[in-house]
Structures are given as C-alpha cells and as structure tokens.
Amino acid sequence: MDAVTFGVLGAVTAGRGGHVLALKGPRHRAVLARLVLARRRVVPVDRLVEDLWDAPPPRAVGAVRTFVGDLRRALEPDRPPRAPARLLVTEGPGYALRAAPDTVDAWRFEAAVAEADRLPAAQAPDRLRAALGEWRGPAYAEFGTEGWARGERSRLTELRLRAVERRAELLVELGRAAEAVPDLDAHLTEHPWREESWRLLALALYRTGRQADALAVLRRARALLAGRLGIDPGPRLRRLEAGILAQDPDLDPPGEPADAAARLWARTTQAYDRTVAAGARARLESTVGLLRSLAVTGGGGLEAAREHRTTAIQAAEETGDAELTARVIGAYDVPANWTRGDDPELARRIVAAAERTLVALPDDPAADAARCRLLATVALESRGVRSPRGPRAAAEAERIARRLDDPALLAFALNGVFMQSCTRAGLAPRRDAIGAELVALGIRHGLVNHEVLGHLIRLQARAALADLTAADEHARAVDRLAERHERPLVAVFTAWYLALREAVSGSPYDSAESAYRSAAARLDGAGMPGLERGLLPLALLGLRLARGRPAEVDPRADWGPYRPWAEPFTLLAEGRDTEARGALRALPEPPPDLLYEALCCAEAALALDLGDRPALRRTYERLLPAAGELAGAGSGLLTFGPVDGWLAAIRRALEA
Numbered sequence: 094m095d096a097v098t099f100g101v102l103g104a105v106t107a108g109r110g111g112h113v114l115a116l117k118g119p120r121h122r123a124v125l126a127r128l129v130l131a132r133r134r135v136v137p138v139d140r141l142v143e144d145l146w147d148a149p150p151p152r153a154v155g156a157v158r159t160f161v162g163d164l165r166r167a168l169e170p171d172r173p174p175r176a177p178a179r180l181l182v183t184e185g186p187g188y189a190l191r192a193a194p195d196t197v198d199a200w201r202f203e204a205a206v207a208e209a210d211r212l213p214a215a216q217a218p219d220r221l222r223a224a225l226g227e228w229r230g231p232a233y234a235e236f237g238t239e240g241w242a243r244g245e246r247s248r249l250t251e252l253r254l255r256a257v258e259r260r261a262e263l264l265v266e267l268g269r270a271a272e273a274v275p276d277l278d279a280h281l282t283e284h285p286w287r288e289e290s291w292r293l294l295a296l297a298l299y300r301t302g303r304q305a306d307a308l309a310v311l312r313r314a315r316a317l318l319a320g321r322l323g324i325d326p327g328p329r330l331r332r333l334e335a336g337i338l339a340q341d342p343d344l345d346p347p348g349e350p351a352d353a354a355a356r357l358w359a360r361t362t363q364a365y366d367r368t369v370a371a372g373a374r375a376r377l378e379s380t381v382g383l384l385r386s387l388a389v390t391g392g393g394g395l396e397a398a399r400e401h402r403t404t405a406i407q408a409a410e411e412t413g414d415a416e417l418t419a420r421v422i423g424a425y426d427v428p429a430n431w432t433r434g435d436d437p438e439l440a441r442r443i444v445a446a447a448e449r450t451l452v453a454l455p456d457d458p459a460a461d462a463a464r465c466r467l468l469a470t471v472a473l474e475s476r477g478v479r480s481p482r483g484p485r486a487a488a489e490a491e492r493i494a495r496r497l498d499d500p501a502l503l504a505f506a507l508n509g510v511f512m513q514s515c516t517r518a519g520l521a522p523r524r525d526a527i528g529a530e531l532v533a534l535g536i537r538h539g540l541v542n543h544e545v546l547g548h549l550i551r552l553q554a555r556a557a558l559a560d561l562t563a564a565d566e567h568a569r570a571v572d573r574l575a576e577r578h579e580r581p582l583v584a585v586f587t588a589w590y591l592a593l594r595e596a597v598s599g600s601p602y603d604s605a606e607s608a609y610r611s612a613a614a615r616l617d618g619a620g621m622p623g624l625e626r627g628l629l630p631l632a633l634l635g636l637r638l639a640r641g642r643p644a645e646v647d648p649r650a651d652w653g654p655y656r657p658w659a660e661p662f663t664l665l666a667e668g669r670d671t672e673a674r675g676a677l678r679a680l681p682e683p684p685p686d687l688l689y690e691a692l693c694c695a696e697a698a699l700a701l702d703l704g705d706r707p708a709l710r711r712t713y714e715r716l717l718p719a720a721g722e723l724a725g726a727g728s729g730l731l732t733f734g735p736v737d738g739w740l741a742a743i744r745r746a747l748e749a
Contacts, residue, residue, distance in 0.1 A: 097168050097180060099190075099197045101129050102249070103229030105236070107168060114167045119235065120145055124160045126233055128181070128190035129197055130245050137187035144241040161188055199249055202227040206256050207576050211584070214263055218272075221260040228253060248577070254284060255579075261293045268346050270300040285317055288327050295330075299337055300346045307337055399436055406446050415453035416463060422447050423466025426505040428546035430553070430586070432515050432686035433477040433654070435623035440474040447471050465493040465502055472509030477623075477686045479516075487513040504534050504543040511550055515685045518693065518736075519718030521727050525554035541578050545571055549586055549729065553687065556593065557719075557727030559735075564590065585619050588612045589730040596636050596732055597723065605636055609731070626653025632731035634659070635691060635724075638698050639734030655688075657681070658695040665702060674703050682715070690716065691725030694733035701746055713743045 095110040105126045107114045116122050127144055128136055142153045150156065161181060165172070168180050181190055194200050205224035209217040232249040236242040257280050261273040277294040281287065291314035298307040311334045315326050326334075336344050402425060409421040422443070434440045447467045454460045454467075468490035475483030490506040511527045514520050528550030535544025548571035555564040568587050575583035592608035613629040630650040638644060646652075646662045657680055664673035677699045683692035693715045700708035716724070716736055724733040733739070 096193065096196050099125070099129055099192055100229065101126060101233050102198045102202060102227050103231070104234045105129075116167055117163055120156075121160050121163055123236060123239075124157065125164055125190070126236055127241060128188060129192065129199070130233070130242065131189065132200075133189060133191055135184045135187045135189045137185075139186070141187065144239065198227045199232065202249075203252065203576065206252060209256075209259075210576075210579075210581060214267060218260050218263045218267070218269075221256050221263075225253065225256055225260070252577070254280075254287065258287070258289050258293060261290070261297065265293060265297050265300060268300075270297040270346065273297045274301070288314070288318075288330055291326075292330050292333055295333055295337070296344065299344060304337060304340075308334070311337075399439055403439060403442055403446075406443065410446060410449075415450055415455075416460065418446070418450045419454060419460070419463035419467055422450060422470055423463060423505075425470070426466070426501075426508075428504075428508055428542045429473060429476070429512065430546055430549040431476075431621065431624050432512055433623045433684070433688075434474065435621055440476075444471050444474045447474070461493050462497060462499065462502060465490050465497070465506060468493070469506045469509040472506075473512050476512040477684045479682070479685050484513040484516065500534050500538040501540060504531060504540050507531055507534075508543070508546060513685075515687055515689055515727075517685075517718060518690050518716055519720075519722065521554045521557035521719075521722060524550055524727070525558070528554060541574065542580075545574050545578075545580055545583060548574065549583070552586075552590060553727050553729035556590070556729055556732075557690075557722050559721070559723050559726070561594065561597070564729075565594075582619065582621075585612075585615045585621070585624075586729060588615050592632070593726060593729065593731055596632075596639065597726075602636070602640055602642075606633060609633060609636065612730075626651060627655040628653075628730065630659065631655045631688070631691065631695075634662075634695065635731050635733040638694065639732060644698055644702070654684075655692070655695075658692055658699075661699050665699070670703065673699070674705060677703060677705055677708055687728040688725060688731075690719050690722065690727065690736065691731065691733050694724045694736075694739050697739050697743060701742060704746070706747065709743050709746055713740060713747070716740060716743075 097114070098108050100106040100108070105116075105122045107116060107125065116125060123145055124141060127141060138154055138157055141157050142149050145157070146153060165178050165181050169178060172178065180192070181188060192200075194204065202224050205220055205227075209220040209224065212220055231237060232246045233239075233242040237246065257276065261277050261280075264270060264273040274294065274297050277290055277297065281290050281294065284290065291310060295307040295310040295314075298304075298310060311326075311330060314330060318324050318326055325331075333344075335341075405421055406418070409418040412418070447470045451464065451467050451471075454464055468486045472483050472487035472490060475486070487506070487509040491503070491510050494503040494506040507527055507530060511524060514524050514527065528547045531543050531547030531550065533547075534540055535542075535547055548567045552564050552567040552571065555561070555567065568590050571583055572587050574580065575587075589612040592605070592612040595608040596605040598605075609629060609632045613625075613632075616625040616628070619625065627650075630647060630652055634644060634646060644662045645666070646659045648659075648663045650659075652659045657676075661673045661676040661680075664670075664676060677696070680696055683689045683696075693712050696708065697712040697716070699705075700712060716739060719736045720740060722736045724736045724739060726732040
C-alpha cells in the first residue's frame with residue numbers, strides 16, 4: 094500500500110496514492126497538524142487539550158481520544174481490529190505521528206533547501222525551485238491564529254522567503270539574471286518589506302541592461318520604506334544605487350559563477366580601500382564587521398577574512414589610537430571550535446599586535462571591555478601553542494567579562510577559555526561546562542554564533558566522555574541552527590562526527606573507513622587548513638589501532654603537523670627499529686589541542702611495538718587523567734578507541 098503523505102505548507106491534508114483522505118472536522122486536522130509539528134515526538138494528551146481549546150470542555154480528554162481514533166481509521170483503514178497502530182501511535186502520556194521524513198511536505202522542503210546549500214552553484218537554483226514548489230499556501234493555513242502553530246509558521250515562512258532570495262541571488266551571480274526578475278517581482282508584491290529582495294531585483298535588472306528600470310525599483314523601495322515605515326533604505330541599497338549611477342564595473346555580470354564568499358570578499362576589499370583612502374576611522378571598524386560576516390561563510394570567505402584582517406589591524410595601528418586598534422582587533426569575535434590555528438604566522442602577528450595594544454591602552458576602567466577583548470584574542474590566537482600566556486590571558490578575560498556582566502563579552506572570553514582547555518588529557522568535563530554556558534548565553538541573549546559554538550563544544554566533550562547519546566543530541570541541535578541561520582561550516586564538523594560515530598559503532602571496518610573518507614571530502618575548499626592537513630590519515634591510523642589491526646601509514650600522505658608521529662611507524666615497517674626508537678624518543682609532547690589524547694595513543698602504540706619502557710611510562714602518565722574516555726573523540730572527529738584499553742596494554746607491557 095502507498096505511504097500516507099502529509100501536507101502543512103498550505104491547508105493541512107493527508108493523502109495516499111494521490112487521493113486526499115477525509116479527516117472529518119477541524120479539530121481532527123488540528124490534532125494531526127499538532128502531531129506533525131512535533132516532528133515524531135510524543136505530544137502529551139494534556140498538551141493537546143490545552144492547544145485545542147481555550148476553555149476545555151469537561152470531557153476534553155475523551156474527545157481527543159475520539160479524534161485520534163478517527164484519524165487512525167482514516168490513515169490506516171486496513172489495520173485489523175485491536176492491532177497496534179503503526180503510524181499514529183500511543184506512547185507514554187500521549188501520541189506521536191511516526192511519519193517518514195519524505196512523507197511530510199515541510200520536512201521535504203527543509204531537506205531540499207539544506208541540500209541546495211551543499212550543491213554546486215549551477216545546480217542549486219533548480220533544487221530550490223523544486224523545494225519552493227512544495228508550497229500550496231501559508232504554512233498550517235487554517236491554524237494561523239493558534240499559539241502552538243505561530244512559531245513554526247514564522248520559521249517556515251522565513252525559510253521560504255530566504256530560499257526565494259537565495260535562488261534569485263544564485264541566478265544573478267550565474268549570469269542568469271533575467272530568470273530572477275519575474276519571481277522577485279511576484280515575491281515583492283507579497284513581501285514589500287524585504288530590502289534584500291529589492292536589492293536583488295534592481296541588480297538583476299541592471300545586469301540585463303535595464304539601468305533605468307533598476308533605478309526605478311530602488312526609488313520605489315525608498316518611497317515605500319520612507320512613506321510607510323519612516324525609515325531610509327539600508328546601506329546595501331544605498332551602495333547599489335550609487336554603484337548603478339556610477340556604472341561601477343563591479344556590478345557587471347560575472348565572467349564565471351561566483352559564490353557568496355567571493356562577493357563579500359570584494360565588498361570587504363572595497364571597504365578597506367575606502368578606509369585607507371579617506372582615513373575614516375569608523376570604516377575600519379565596519380570593515381572588521383564585514384570580515385566577521387565573511388569568515389562564517391567558510392571556504393574562500395574564511396581565507397579572505399584571514400588575509401584582510403591583519404591589513405585592517407595594521408591600518409588601525411598606524412593611526413596611533415590604541416583604543417581604536419583595540420576595537421578593530423577585538424571586533425573579530427568569530428567563534429572557533431578547533432584548537433589548532435589555520436595560519437600560525439598570522440596568529441603570531443595578531444597576538445603581537447594585541448599585546449602591544451594592551452600595553453598602550455589607558456589604565457582606565459572605561460577601557461576594561463576593550464582590554465577583555467584583546468585578552469580573549471590573545472587566548473584564541475594562541476591556540477595549540479604550549480605557553481603559559483594563553484591560559485593566563487583566557488582567565489583574565491573571563492574575570493573581566495564576568496565583572497562587567499556583558500553576555501557578548503563573556504561569550505567571546507569563554508571561547509578563549511575553551512581554546513586553552515587542552516593543556517593536558519582529561520579536561521573534557523571542563524570543556525563540557527564551557528559549552529553548556531555558551532549554549533545558555535546564546536539562547537538567552539540571541540548570540541546565535543556562540544550558541545552554535547556551545548553545541549559543537551558539547552558534542553566534542555560528550556563524545557570524549559563516551560556519552561554518544563548526548564553527543565547525538567548536540568549534533569542534531571547544531572545542524573538545525575546551522576540550517577536556520579546559514580552556517581555552512583557546521584556541516585563539516587557534524588559530518589566528521591557521524592564518521593566518528595560509525596567508527597565506534599562496531600560497523601564493518603570498510604564502512605567506517607568510507608565514512609571518514611566521505612567526511613574528509615567536505616574539507617576540500619572549506620578554508621580550514623589547520624583542521625584539514627593530516628586529519629584523514631590520522632583518523633585512519635586511529636581506526637586501525639582501535640580495531641586491533643597493525644598500524645599502517647602511507648608515507649606519501651599529507652600528514653601535516655602529525656608527521657612526527659607517523660614517521661616512526663614507517664621506519665618500523667621498513668625494519669629500521671633503531672631509527673624508529675630514536676624518532677620515538679625525539680617526539681615532543683603533543684600540542685595542547687583536541688587531539689592530545691589521540692597523539693598520546695599513537696606514541697603508546699609505537700612504544701608498545703618497540704618495547705620502549707621510558708616512552709610507555711611517559712604516555713601512561715599523560716593518558717591517565719583521561720581514564721574512562723574515548724581517546725581522540727574530544728575532537729568530535731576521530732578516535733583511537735577507549736583510553737582504558739591503552740592504559741591496560743601499557744600496564745601489561747610494563748609488568749612483563
């Protein structure tokens with residue numbers, strides 16, 4: 094029998110095989126809508142009663158059960174009497190609709206929009222068009238005034254509006270601007286307050302040779318905003334109007350497809366050029382704001398942000414104004430959850446500039462917020478460097494932020510504290526507490542980027558503590574946030590977490606290896622060399638050792654910063670035991686990052702193979718604080734297996 098499908102992007106419906114099912118009255122549809130909205134979770138009967146009636150009648154619970162019974166007969170007409178329902182099920186205190194993900198139009202729409210974000214730019218517009226085709230009218234149309242539907246209606250509507258605009262943006266940048274014009278015109282008829290849509294429509298018209306029409310659109314937007322809302326157009330609309338009037342070459346159709354990061358990179362460069370040319374100090378700070386937006390796009394955007402950041406800092410220092418320089422350095426509060434830097438030399442220069450500015454700041458309580466941001470920057474940019482300065486800067490930044498009681502400042506400082514929380518093994522509980530506070534701050538104060546960061550940190554920490562159920566919950570939560578707020582880099586980390594999950598689940602070795610390789614492919618072009626280099630070969634080494642297989646390393650692979658731990662295995666495989674022993678003894682202590690325990694286990698594996706007792710004692714002492722954890726899983730990316738297994742193997746070797 095065909096699966097039952099459900100529609101909420103318009104009137105609430107259920108169907109099978111192309112035929113609409115009879116759902117009786119409006120309260121039946123309300124129950125069904127409420128269960129769809131719960132996304133397969135249980136809705137208690139008491140909650141259904143509250144949602145269905147402002148003043149519940151005396152037998153409201155019985156009425157709900159009647160509605161559910163009627164719905165079950167409509168959804169599963171061939172179910173034998175007294176056989177348990179398979180679709181609308183009773184569970185605990187209430188009911189749940191166990192609909193498959195592809196049977197609900199809203200869920201298909203969300204999945205398609207997320208898929209479009211991952212597709213090449215040339216393929217994404219068609220996928221978005223298909224996704225938008227799911228809509229038949231306002232979401233949960235007949236329940237628009239119900240409080241239980243309001244939030245979900247707003248969320249789905251905003252996602253649809255962004256999808257329309259994203260598709261238009263892609264068409265404009267792909268040189269298909271004429272295709273974007275009709276949809277944007279219709280879109281603005283219904284939603285005239287969307288400034289981004291006005292901008293895209295004007296740009297699309299300009300790129301199709303309709304300069305006068307483009308200017309007319311911008312005048313309409315200005316008149317509407319001023320006449321009805323009493324506000325002026327935003328800076329993007331004003332810049333576009335100025336660019337059209339000046340026939341700015343940057344507005345010409347692209348020679349080849351460009352992504353959002355490349356466009357933002359161009360705007361950032363222009364902002365910096367204007368800053369230097371005009372000597373406008375305020376624009377320096379706005380340039381850093383653009384860089385911050387650029388960084389979260391990943392890929393070329395992240396690389397561009399790194400490149401231009403030091404230029405902005407240098408320009409600020411050249412003004413001789415320490416407070417301005419502090420603001421420019423400290424404004425780049427882009428959350429980071431990987432404890433190894435992408436560009437060590439760049440980080441060193443930023444730390445040096447921050448330290449110089451700290452010395453130059455006036456000894457005045459009014460400068461404490463700027464001082465806190467500089468200290469947090471030192472802590473963040475000193476990630477993976479074994480020095481007492483990073484932890485001290487992080488602790489001082491946290492003290493200042495808590496004293497000032499500034500949520501955004503505290504979130505920035507806690508990011509620095511997190512970066513300095515890998516100085517030894519066994520600190521996952523500390524990182525979990527940092528992540529929990531960041532999530533709470535993000536939710537309470539609308540700090541979306543730091544809420545995302547908090548979930549990623551908790552994912553890592555709970556994985557380290559072998560609490561994969563909780564880690565799964567954080568992975569789902571952060572994926573939802575990333576989809577809602579367009580944070581594409583998040584998918585890189587959650588894809589690697591799924592590979593880690595596969596590695597510890599007992600699945601076949603080939604399946605786990607394939608999962609790691611698939612995750613590694615997502616790093617291509619992500620703009621994170623500090624994460625990418627050497628990660629895949631290290632993950633595969635950990636997989637082999639955790640599964641009890643002999644260590645095998647490919648000397649041709651890019652081991653990046655992990656090469657010192659890989660080369661002794663190569664020497665050992667070639668029978669050069671003496672050289673392997675020398676390389677083992679020359680190994681430094683692993684850097685203070687999220688792979689500390691993993692590299693300790695790699696060293697332990699070498700020491701076990703070589704019977705090197707000093708190295709065994711050294712790795713045992715380093716790993717002991719992490720007893721009970723999954724080695725390397727604190728990265729959220731890979732694992733070398735349970736720490737307890739390594740400790741037991743070392744003890745046996747030392748006792749032999």
